[in-house]
């Protein structure tokens with residue numbers, strides 16, 4: 001059997017870090033070899049530093065591991081998964097890439113840099129070609145790849161099969177779960193019995209990231225897709241699962257049934273990546289689906305459910321924000337890197 005790939009997690013104690021542990025603990029290719037977090041946690045056993053909040057048991061092999069600081073000389077790994085606050089990610093992820101690590105980042109710090117791949121494997125696997133451009137530009141031995149914002153990931157997975165109809169304009173309104181803000185992110189007194197019609201910087205990310213993701217890689221740069229996006233983002237009292245209502249104008253004016261068929265036939269076949277769901281998009285024909293409580297764990301949290309496809313074109317989508325929208329997305333990216341021989 002091949003040697004496992006050594007994996008480190010930066011920000012291992014946080015909401016997304018815990019999802020990384022869940023995704024990597026029994027992974028057939030990766031083995032968790034380092035857990036890193038702030039100086040508050042460094043030196044402690046994981047079970048004593050982290051407030052484990054998932055409804056699965058903390059894996060035994062992780063519980064007693066000692067947390068190290070986010071320093072490349074302290075981390076023993078081939079690839080590091082980053083779930084750091086974005087402000088910190090800017091310097092720390094570059095430090096790791098300079099020292100030869102492959103960095104699969106969940107943070108927003110590098111997503112829109114021209115030579116950094118922003119990838120959803122089912123949407124734009126070919127953009128990983130930017131790694132060589134990045135290493136040439138920056139002289140790094142390692143590299144950084146990123147996955148998009150959680151709401152963007154679900155949206156672009158549904159836009160990809162509609163690109164053939166000539167997308168001209170997309171309007172989207174989100175209803176985002178509180179786990180998206182991290183455990184300390186939204187006070188219960190603020191969100192219970194309430195909806196908050198503002199999530200800092202979220203609308204800007206949703207209006208820019210999809211154009212890069214759906215753009216064309218010409219061997220040296222990405223030429224952005226050419227359509228307009230407008231987003232309105234709302235925080236709702238749901239634990240996990242972002243729901244989005246989408247309105248799209250398309251040049252070919254497809255019928256709802258043509259759109260439904262495009263979703264059903266969207267089957268990118270990445271080739272047996274362990275985290276790849278059987279179906280990327282699950283089409284629900286019931287009038288009251290998708291719903292976060294009923295649909296967020298489909299495909300082990302990696303499928304995106306779509307429904308209410310109506311004239312306009314209008315539809316509703318829903319996906320698990322900390323799995324498909326965060327840790328699962330980074331792990332899938334790293335699996336693709338391995339399959340392409342880049343790890």
Ligand SMILES: NC(=O)C1=CN([C@@H]2O[C@H](COP(=O)(O)OP(=O)(O)OC[C@H]3O[C@@H](n4cnc5c(N)ncnc54)[C@H](OP(=O)(O)O)[C@@H]3O)[C@@H](O)[C@H]2O)C=CC1
Nearest residue numbers: 011012013014015016037038041083084086107180182326
């Ligand atoms: N939650 C979500 O749905 C999504 C989150 N993201 C992104 O992922 C990243 C992590 O988010 P989330 O898990 O929610 O955040 P949390 O606040 O839950 O976790 C933050 C993590 O970073 C560590 N950390 C904080 N400050 C420092 C520091 N100064 N030095 C070293 N480590 C530090 C924390 O360690 P300690 O416990 O020791 O303080 C903790 O492990 C963010 O960039 C976020 O924007 C992306 C997509 C979705």
Ligand SMILES: N[C@@H](CC(=O)OP(=O)(O)O)C(=O)O
Nearest residue numbers: 106107108149150176180181
């Ligand atoms: N802002 C998202 C989560 C997040 O952290 O996004 P980003 O990775 O783009 O910073 C939410 O609150 O649901």
